[in-house]
Amino acid sequence: MSPEPSLLSHKRSRNTLLTGIKTIVEKWGRSVLDFIFPLRCPGCNKKGTWFCDDCLAKLTFLETFPCAVCGKEAIKGITHPRCQTKYTLDRLISIYQYEGPIKKAIAWLKYKDVTGLAKILANLMVEEVRELGIEFGSKTIIIPVPLHWKRAWDRGFNQAELLARPFGKSLGLEVRDDLLRRTRHTEPQIRLKHDQRQKNVSGAFAVPDSKRNEVKNKDFLLVDDVCTTGATLDACANALKRAGARYVWALTLAGD
Ligand SMILES: [Zn+2]
Ligand SMILES: [Zn+2]
Missing domain, CATH: 1.20.5 (Single alpha-helices involved in coiled-coils or other helix-helix interfaces)
Structure with a gap:
């Protein structure tokens, strides 16, 4: 009909x-x-710069990376073999400790559309990825972790995409926002207890049927602003792998 x-x-x-x-x-x-909203440092409010040298120097790199499944320390962020299933995230890397100027910068990114700041943060991610010696295959497709359409509409933009676009451009990798959808609205992870987080996002993402062919046998890098438990990223990986993705890694600007 x-x-x-x-x-x-x-x-x-x-x-x-x-x-x-x-x-x-x-x-x-x-x-x-x-x-x-003119140029201003998120760390100290100094005008005329998106990040002053003092605040840049204060940023703390994460020394260890968690396993996306169990949350315990994992070498180079690679999911433990004992935790790995056919549908789990393969690797999770968060760059900075979620505190101080980075935490403030991420708050700005969520509530104000500050693309200039996003570009700086994306460049910091690029530099650190190079520093860590992480290489992505030239056909790796970057996917910003999607917001539910309603939240994206309310906000007018997706902060993960603000980071993913300049990040992908610097590395010459394709960025796609149409291969993964958030199919239902979920509670913000930060308000939930550890064991509720996995349940909250389980099955909340899907690859549209019309896009499955473009996902099959491809490698992906999920990009997000902050990672608390890895549950959201793992739920994204689950959807991509059920559609036939080969490898799914995730990179976030900050993590706990
Ligand atoms: Zn500052
Ligand atoms: Zn594990």
Whole structure:
């Protein structure tokens, strides 16, 4: 049965409107926001820079990486063989301790569309990935961890994507935001106890049927701003692997 013609045209005009607004925001909104919210260091509020040297020097690198499944220390962030199943995340790397200036920067990223700051943070990620000697295959596809459409619409952007785009550009890797969807709204992980987090996000992500061919046998890197337990990233990996993905790694700017 085909939908009522009026419903169709309503849908179409709504989509056109959405695209129109998005284009305007992309073209003008960011420069307007950058004007309202000028260059300022998230660590100390000093004006004229997105990160002052003092605050940059204060950032703490994570020395150890957790296993995405059990949360215990894992060498180079590679999921323990005993924790690994057909559908788990293969490797998880978080760069900075989630505290101080980085924590503030991430808060800014979530509530203000500060693309200039996102670019700086993405460059820090690139530098650190190089420093750690991590190499991605040239065909690796970067996926920003998706927000539920409603939250993305409320916020107007996805902070994971703000990081993933310049990160991918620097490394010459493709970034795709259409291969993975958040299928239901979930409670923010931070409000939940450790054992509730896995349950909260289990099955919350899916590869659209029309995209499964583009996922099969490919390698992926999930990018997000912060990782608390790895449960969200593991749930993303689960969806990608069920659609036939080969390797799924994850990289976050900060972690606990
Ligand atoms: Zn500062
Ligand atoms: Zn483990």
